[in-house]
Amino acid sequence: MANRYWILGTGTWDATNTVNWSDTSGGSGGFSVPTASDNVFFDANSNVLATAFTVTMADTPRVCNDFTASGLDGTMTLAGTNIGLTVSGSLTFQATNFNRTYNGITTFNATTTGKTVTTNGVSFGAGVTFNGVGGSWSLGSALSGTIITLTNGTLNLAGYTTTLSTRLITSIGTKNLTFNGGTLICTFAGTTAFNNAVPTGFTTTAGTGTGVISLTNSTAKTFVGGGSTFNCTLNQGGAGALTITGSNTFSNITNTRKSVSATSILFTAGTTNTFTDWNASGESTRLLTIGSVTAASHTLSKASGTVSADYLSISQSTATGGAGWYAGANSTDGGNNSGWIFTAPPAPSGSNSNFLVFF
Amino acid sequence: MVKIDFSFQSQYGTFADALHLPDDHGLTQDEINAMQQQRFDNWVAIITAPQSEEV
DSSP states (O other): OOEEEEOSSSEEESSSOOTTEESSTTOOSOOOOOOTTSEEEEOTTSSSTTOOEEEEEOSSOEEESOEEEOSOSSOEEEEOTTOOEEESSOEEOOSSSEEEOOOSOEEEOOSSSOEEEEOTTOOOSSOEEEEEEEEEEEESSOEEEEEEEEEEEEEEOTTOEEEEEEEEEEOSSOEEEEOTTOEEEEOOOEEEEEEOOOOTTEEEEOOSSOOEEEEOOSSOEEEEOTTOEEEEEEEEOSSSOEEEESOOEEEEEEEGGGGTOOEEEEEOTTOEEEESOOBOOOBTTBOEEEEESSSSOEEEEOOSSEEEOOSEEEOSEEEESSSEEEOOTTOEEOSSOBSEEOSOOOOOTTTTOOOOOOO | OEEEEEEEEETTEEEEEEEEEOTTOOOOHHHHHHHHHHHHHHHHHHHTSOOOSOO
């Protein structure tokens, strides 16, 4: 493993150019192009004086171990048309003086734990792939991009917000999504706004705090659950109907769209979705419709306790599992339901202020 | 390196992020607040302009 420092400002990071690489910050050039085991640095000595400069990647993919842009005193642009960047270690972008215009896929392929991804407000322009058997990456800040492909390894949101204009998709491998209070937002519409395409080998971990997956598009979108267990809250965050496919298990389900408009959560007929908690309700004049995609029933299951919802419009829904499923006094029975109780839940015992005072 | 965690609550949910700055960044609190606000504004722009076609 060696360190490679960029020097002399604007230049090309390709497979052969050694002019711009040094083994020390601001040192002489001519050192070998970084390999997947070398750390690359872009710092205050990477440019001429404090001028802006562009590092254009070519010969896809460019590779390195750690990628660190820090201490830049002139604006650096990391460019490259359809050129990917494969990082075998950690990645840190600088909060200021750093632009990303390369539009290839960024791949993280570490096979050991303890790696970090700190984009510092810089969006990825194309897909981001996590594919390292045994690898683990924690976010050091919020992350935004188009697609995350989770193939192998653990992606730890670490309490930060990840926002994708398309989706998260799982691929063949052993992969884990850990939340630790982080939120994954998929803004895309259509049939695969969240796509657990390969549920085999996919797990989720809640960690500390409450993790959330929120689908926010204003038109119809689908959460492809794949029958997995999601140790997080699934949130309907947009006006368009949210369709949930597969027989999945969720920690919780919510509807934050209720403060703005009516919306729907639909399930595939014949599926059973299991919840630890159910906190999806509507509000007055903004009902939440619970139904099936087709004219047959789905099943909702909760093992114990009480569901206390309200302002729902329910049809084709079987509520079961042992919990009391109270739809609320302001909910409507659209027919073909079972197990739902269209009243408010009974007041908890002892709530009528009867108590004894001992002296 | 200094890490400054921050979050904003909004109708779109919680936006949680962090600023990583050099130890000698020399920024004022107002400048840091402006950077945080810019991060949040950028995020809202993403949330409110969703893709409608395959990318």
